[in-house]
Structure formats: C-alpha cells, structure tokens
Amino acid sequence: MTGKRRTTLTGLLLFSLGCGAAEHSTDVSARARLADATVAGESGRAASLLLRARMASRWNRQWSSLVEIDHVSSAWQDDHSDGRRLNGRPLIPDVPGTELNQLALRYRGAEIEVTLGRQRLEWDDQRFLGSDSFWQQDQTFDALALERPLLMSSRWQYLYIGRANRIFGRGRDLNPPESGYPSYPADGKPPGYYPDDYSLAGEHRHDSHLTRLELNEWDYTQLVLYGLAVDNRDQPSTSNHTLGARYRFSYQAHPLRYRLLLEVAAQERPGRPQPHYHLAELAVGYQSLEGLGRYEVLGSDQGEGFTTPLGSSYLFQGFAGVFAATPDDGVEDRSLRLNWRAHPWEVSVRHHWFSAQTDGRDYGREWNIEVQLKPARPQEIALRCANFQGESPYLPDQRRAYLDYRYNF
Incomplete structure (x- = not known):
C-alpha cells in the first residue's frame, strides 16, 4: 500500500465520523536555526526555518484525531549537504520541503487505546524508537499502535510499523540511485563521510513488529521489557530481532537526589552475528546541580555492530553525531555530565571518551555544551556546541554548533 493510499484511507476514516466535532484545538509554532559545521577541515553552514501547524480534534468520548503539517525552508544551500544534496560539504540534515508529519485516528476505550495512521512514536529515551525531533524534519511512522493498561500502574504496548518517514524528507526514491547522490564517499573524503544512499533515504518500507511491557508496581522503581522484530524492506542490513530489559531506580533523600539506570539487550540477525548492548548510568543531584556518569556499549560480533535503526541519531554519543551508525568494531562511550x-x-556540559568495543583502541573524545533559555512559555532559545577530536584517520576532527529559536504562537 502506497503512502498516498494510506493517507486517503485515514482521511476517509476521519470523514466517516461526521462533521459534528465536539472540540478542536489548533497550534502553530516556528523554529529558526543557524548551524555551523567543520569536518576534516571542510566548513559548512546552514540556516533553516520550521513552520508547524497542528490540529487535534475530539469527536466524541472515544474517538479523536490529529493532523500536523510541517514546512521547512533553508538558506545557504550550497554551503552544506543536507541528504538530498551531497556537494562535498559537511552533512547538516535539515532538509527543505513540506510534509504531512502526522495524520492519525485514535480510539480510546476503557481497556485499550488504538492509534492508526502517521504518528510520532517515542519509547523511553528514544534509543530504540524515537522521533529524532532535534532536526527540522521529524521521524514519524505509518503504524498501528495498541496500548493496554495492566495491574495498577503498568501498561503493555504493541506496534506494527509499515513505513518509517525519516528526517531526510519523505518521497525520495533511491532505487536506482539518483544522479548526484553517490553511494560511496566523495573523492578525498574519509570512509563514512557520507552514509550510503539507503541510509539517506526519506522513506523505509517496513514489516516490523514491536512490543513493550512497562511495570510500575513498586516504589521508586520501573522495569521495562521489550522485543523488536525489525524488518526493513529497503535497507535489509538493518533488519534485526532484539530483546532487552531496562531498569530505572529514582530516590530522593533530602538534600540529595539519586537516579540509577541499567539496560541490556541482545540482537540477532538471521544467519548473521549477534552483538549485545549494555548501559549503566548513575546521577546524583543537589539543589540546582546534577552530576551524571554514563557507560554505554554498542557491541560488535564478527565485524558487525549493534544497530538501532528506528531510534534517535542525535541524543546519544555526542552532538557531533560521529557514531550515528555503529562502527563495525562497536563503540564504548564513557561520559561525564554536569x-x-x-x-x-x-x-549542560558533557565529555565523552570513545573506544572500540572489540579491542579497546581509542576512537577519540568529544566536548558538548548545551545552553537553554526559556524566558516565557511561548519562547525558547538553545545553543548546542560539539568538538570531536578523532584518534583515527577514518574519524576526522569535527566541530558543530546549532543556535535555535522557537516560538509557539
């Protein structure tokens, strides 16, 4: 079923509910961004503006719908690559265009909630499933989502994903590759300077099933169990079966606050190696300060790294995005944050130490600085800077900075 047919079907479902909506709410927001990047001595810059219009409707006690349309415009297009245009400049994936970001119909009953259509999906911290919404284009999914409450405060979730609408803009067909979009690194650029064509595709067709069980029956404690059967029809190399568990403990003993996070996952690809994932994070807070130590491992088995193709590519392992795709030898990320x-x-100030999971060799280190100012509810200003210093010719030095201004009308 094509994206157009899916959209038409959802539209007919909405129309069938009738025009007598009980409630409508609308929201319009804008986010302007200046971005600067230097990779392997090559500089790039970008300016972009996201305009988002959103309408949420409640038709009756059980039925509701959501429509969200995004428009992204950009400047200095010759001074950076964005995923549609690859011109030898650093990649800043804020792609211009107009997109139907969300179009979903929801039924909420006493025992189950069902959402059908294009929707933003985020589980936990977005490591395995997320919207990647730092970028001007969201990652959304054409999906069927089920959620059922369990016990006193727990819940079970199931997702069927038919299509991932990615940050590079929907509708870009890369089969066969388009002229001007090389499948291999540009001449003179280190391997990995540009991902392959299908990594930059705007859409990935899926036949994927995901499930998550969240248990909140104990004081201070949350336990999450999840299973992912990712079947990516357009990029089969990212297909996988993953089973994992996540444990979170939060406690406040005045005047200190404590938070512990532990996570493990095992991944299998049919007839291929089976890498593992490990995470340990400890945070201690006092008044307005919080210190955090984090140790995250995306493992490798026989030269293939642990993959998280449906998760965020920005929130983890540094703002420079050097390890958005896991290296063949895996990656260990030791970081401290204040x-x-x-x-x-x-x-927020962070420092990362990166190394290979297989043999411990040094990949490099990275500083991140994030400053946010929220002077009033409709406004937000954010500055994020990254400085990566590589210890390998295949991982060149990078410096990146993003300045955002958001306004909700």
Missing part, C-alpha cells in the same frame, strides 16, 4: 538549572536557564 547539569545546572535555575529558571529560566539550563546549562
């Missing part, structure tokens, strides 16, 4: 919050300011 957060400070005092309204309307939020400041």
Whole structure:
C-alpha cells in the first residue's frame, strides 16, 4: 500500500465520523536555526526555518484525531549537504520541503487505546524508537499502535510499523540511485563521510513488529521489557530481532537526589552475528546541580555492530553525531555530565571518551555544551556546541554548533 493510499484511507476514516466535532484545538509554532559545521577541515553552514501547524480534534468520548503539517525552508544551500544534496560539504540534515508529519485516528476505550495512521512514536529515551525531533524534519511512522493498561500502574504496548518517514524528507526514491547522490564517499573524503544512499533515504518500507511491557508496581522503581522484530524492506542490513530489559531506580533523600539506570539487550540477525548492548548510568543531584556518569556499549560480533535503526541519531554519543551508525568494531562511550538549572536557564556540559568495543583502541573524545533559555512559555532559545577530536584517520576532527529559536504562537 502506497503512502498516498494510506493517507486517503485515514482521511476517509476521519470523514466517516461526521462533521459534528465536539472540540478542536489548533497550534502553530516556528523554529529558526543557524548551524555551523567543520569536518576534516571542510566548513559548512546552514540556516533553516520550521513552520508547524497542528490540529487535534475530539469527536466524541472515544474517538479523536490529529493532523500536523510541517514546512521547512533553508538558506545557504550550497554551503552544506543536507541528504538530498551531497556537494562535498559537511552533512547538516535539515532538509527543505513540506510534509504531512502526522495524520492519525485514535480510539480510546476503557481497556485499550488504538492509534492508526502517521504518528510520532517515542519509547523511553528514544534509543530504540524515537522521533529524532532535534532536526527540522521529524521521524514519524505509518503504524498501528495498541496500548493496554495492566495491574495498577503498568501498561503493555504493541506496534506494527509499515513505513518509517525519516528526517531526510519523505518521497525520495533511491532505487536506482539518483544522479548526484553517490553511494560511496566523495573523492578525498574519509570512509563514512557520507552514509550510503539507503541510509539517506526519506522513506523505509517496513514489516516490523514491536512490543513493550512497562511495570510500575513498586516504589521508586520501573522495569521495562521489550522485543523488536525489525524488518526493513529497503535497507535489509538493518533488519534485526532484539530483546532487552531496562531498569530505572529514582530516590530522593533530602538534600540529595539519586537516579540509577541499567539496560541490556541482545540482537540477532538471521544467519548473521549477534552483538549485545549494555548501559549503566548513575546521577546524583543537589539543589540546582546534577552530576551524571554514563557507560554505554554498542557491541560488535564478527565485524558487525549493534544497530538501532528506528531510534534517535542525535541524543546519544555526542552532538557531533560521529557514531550515528555503529562502527563495525562497536563503540564504548564513557561520559561525564554536569547539569545546572535555575529558571529560566539550563546549562549542560558533557565529555565523552570513545573506544572500540572489540579491542579497546581509542576512537577519540568529544566536548558538548548545551545552553537553554526559556524566558516565557511561548519562547525558547538553545545553543548546542560539539568538538570531536578523532584518534583515527577514518574519524576526522569535527566541530558543530546549532543556535535555535522557537516560538509557539
């Protein structure tokens, strides 16, 4: 079923509910961004503007719908690559265009909630499933989502995903490859400077099933069990079966706050190696300060790294995005972070040490600085900077900076 037919079907479902809606709410927002990047001595810059219009409707007690349309415009297009245009400049994937970001119909009953259509999906911290919404184009999914409450405070979720609408803009067909979109790194650029064509595709067809069980029956504790059967028809190399468990403990003993996060996952690809994933994170807070230590491993088995193709490519392993795709030898990320919050300011400083999971050789290190100012509810200003220093000729030095201004009308 094509994307157009899916959209038409959802539209007919909405129309069939009738025009006598009980409630409608609309929202319009804008996010302007200046971005600067230097990779292997090559500089790039971009300016972009996201305009988003959203309408949520409640038709009756059980039925509701959501429509969200995005328009992204950009400047300095010759000074960067964005995934549609690859011109030898650093990749800044804020792709211009107009997209139907969400179009979904929801039924909410006493024992189950069902959502059908194009929707934004985020599980936990978005490591395995997320919207990647730092970029101007969201990652959304054409999916069927089921959610059922369990016990006192727990829930079970199931997803069927038919299509991933990715940050590079929907509708781009890369089979066969288009002229000007090389499948291999540009001459003189290190391997990995550009991903392959299908990594930059705007859409991936799926026949994927995901399930998640969230248990919240104990004080201070949350346990999550999940299983992912990812079948990517357009990029089969990312297809996988993953089973994992996530444990979170939060406790406050005045004047200190404590948070512990542990996660493990095993991954299997039919007839191929079976890498593993490990995470340990400990945070201690005092008044407006919080210190955090994190150890994350995306393992490797026989030269194939652990993959998270439906998750965020920006929130983890540094703002420079050097390890958005896991290296063949896996990656260990040891990081320290200091957060400070005092309204309307939020400041975060992080340092990452990266190494290969297989033999421990040094990949490099990275500094991240994030400053957010929220002077009033409709406004937000954010500055994010990254400085990656590579220890391999295949991982060149990178410096990136993003300045955002968001306004909700």
